[in-house]
Amino acid sequence: MANGYTRCPFTYGLFLGTTALFLYLGRRQKTKKTDLPTCDVVFVLGGPGAGKGTQCQLVQERLDGWVHLSAGDLLRAERNYGGKLCDLINSKIAAGELVPSEITCKCLENGMARAFEQSGVTKFLVDGFPRSHGNMTAWAGTLAKHNIKFVLSFDCPESVLEGRLLERGKSSGRSDDNIDTIRKRFQTHKAESLPIIQYFENNGTTVHTIESDKGVEQVYEKVVALF
Numbered sequence: 001m002a003n004g005y006t007r008c009p010f011t012y013g014l015f016l017g018t019t020a021l022f023l024y025l026g027r028r029q030k031t032k033k034t035d036l037p038t039c040d041v042v043f044v045l046g047g048p049g050a051g052k053g054t055q056c057q058l059v060q061e062r063l064d065g066w067v068h069l070s071a072g073d074l075l076r077a078e079r080n081y082g083g084k085l086c087d088l089i090n091s092k093i094a095a096g097e098l099v100p101s102e103i104t105c106k107c108l109e110n111g112m113a114r115a116f117e118q119s120g121v122t123k124f125l126v127d128g129f130p131r132s133h134g135n136m137t138a139w140a141g142t143l144a145k146h147n148i149k150f151v152l153s154f155d156c157p158e159s160v161l162e163g164r165l166l167e168r169g170k171s172s173g174r175s176d177d178n179i180d181t182i183r184k185r186f187q188t189h190k191a192e193s194l195p196i197i198q199y200f201e202n203n204g205t206t207v208h209t210i211e212s213d214k215g216v217e218q219v220y221e222k223v224v225a226l227f
Ligand SMILES: Nc1ncnc2c1ncn2[C@@H]1O[C@H](COP(=O)(O)OP(=O)(O)OP(=O)(O)O)[C@@H](O)[C@H]1O
Pocket: 046, 047, 048, 049, 050, 051, 052, 053, 054, 055, 072, 128, 164, 165, 167, 168, 212, 213, 214, 215, 216, 217, 219
């Protein structure tokens, strides 16, 4: 039987689109927190497989108050949620390229807000961000009030990184832990992320560089001395 929607597919499409947008925004609203206070932030950088996640986890477990937020993990969670950003995030990660900065910053902002809401924490190890000048600009737009204590940069030869990621790829299930994407991630790191270290050094933010081709506990000894 014909009704208004079958008679006018455009109106029907508009109705569906608007409903989907409201549902999406409604879901986002639940995780949005507007009264996040000024927080302490340490940016943890380094090539793919440099040990950012491993060391941040140790700091979170062993030092009081610090919370690990991996930009990559937050993006993977957003992708897995399956919202309208899913395909874009998925394709960028699988290609070893960077996700648009506004999306990453929104994920970080929501992640910080959630952690604050849950346990009142205000000290964050931001792992794997910023990775480009665009990331820096987006951070300055919405997250500038936070206090960047210092940058922790892990340095490790590419041959070691490649071996670690291939090994991790046997069980990680990550779409980017395969040799082609690993090499693309190295390129992205050199072209877009390494210049950010230089940027911090030139602009008065302290950068601590630690060689991470040592054992996990040896690296941790150097890391913990900075806190
Ligand atoms: N110091 C280390 N010595 C040997 N293996 C390590 C060391 N640190 C981390 N690893 C291993 O290397 C792999 C990559 O480590 P991790 O996930 O911490 O790196 P990451 O910098 O977060 O990488 P990505 O950028 O891909 O997320 C993991 O399998 C981890 O167990």
